[in-house]
Amino acid sequence: MPLQEIDRRRGFTFLESGPVVLVSTSDRGRYNVMTISWHMVMDFTPHIAMATGPWNHSFRTMMKTKQCVINVPTVELLETVVRIGIVSGTEVDKFARFHLTALPARDVQAPLIAECLAALECTVIDYVEKHGLVILEATRVWYNPWKKEKRVCHAIGNGRFSVDGATIDYRSLMEEKLPDGV
């Protein structure tokens, strides 16, 4: 299995940069997946907020099952990620259509996606209906240490995406502010 479980305290580092992600769900064994850019780290536990709502098929499953997996794809998957975002799971089995490999998670029924760099098993702990915000807690974090491609993609919102370029290290400046375990 390409995805290995890692320390949950590293989980937020896969989301803080704001990548476009694939959120997988399972409705009585029927898998679905949606593309989301509107998500945010809320703390180091990590808790995560996600803006979505009842117009979304995956949202209804998330509300019913209180579970999902946030999968972090890298750049070679971007066209697939975009195509997943423009069809609805009410019409299409997206795992089959897009040749995604579902792997079993531990705490949730929703699948890990084997092709992704990382995957966070999440429990829905609240829904702030007034603002359409789903509040998630990641309970387990998975990572593919063998995957060479690590560049994630960021949706700009106008149909364009930026791919990770250079990495700049300010760890020495920020040491005191960093949480344990990262």
Place this chain on the structure above:
Amino acid sequence: MPLQEIDRRRGFTFLESGPVVLVSTSDRGRYNVMTISWHMVMDFTPHIAMATGPWNHSFRTMMKTKQCVINVPTVELLETVVRIGIVSGTEVDKFARFHLTALPARDVQAPLIAECLAALECTVIDYVEKHGLVILEATRVWYNPWKKEKRVCHAIGNGRFSVDGATIDYRSLMEEKLPDGV
């Protein structure tokens, strides 16, 4: 003035990719600025969520004044952005210390930062205390069309930052999903 007001409907496109941003405030004319990565677009209006709380000096000013500006810096400012993030406005006049140029906004007392690529004037419309989420509405959006450096930076959370690399265009695939005005 380098920053020009543009169509508010383009505002979310400066935040959706998840850049590290500078949030400026004004407390009876005393300017302050904080570094934030934990923010999220919630809709195209745009509404924006931000995770912060009472431990933060700027948060207290935001709650009192119900105003702030979200400024979007580019890569040449990254070291300044990191340094802004590790000192408190209770101790330091950060605009003076970091040589930031404050420009007047229109709807809010908080300043636009002239050195940034874009700036969104925001009103605090709610605070979800249970989850530490400030809910903002951007009322005016500013952009520097002359600024050549357009690469924003994304905090990874471990002291490292990724800088925008290549841009990939899927506009033709996503046309139907894009809102007007972007």
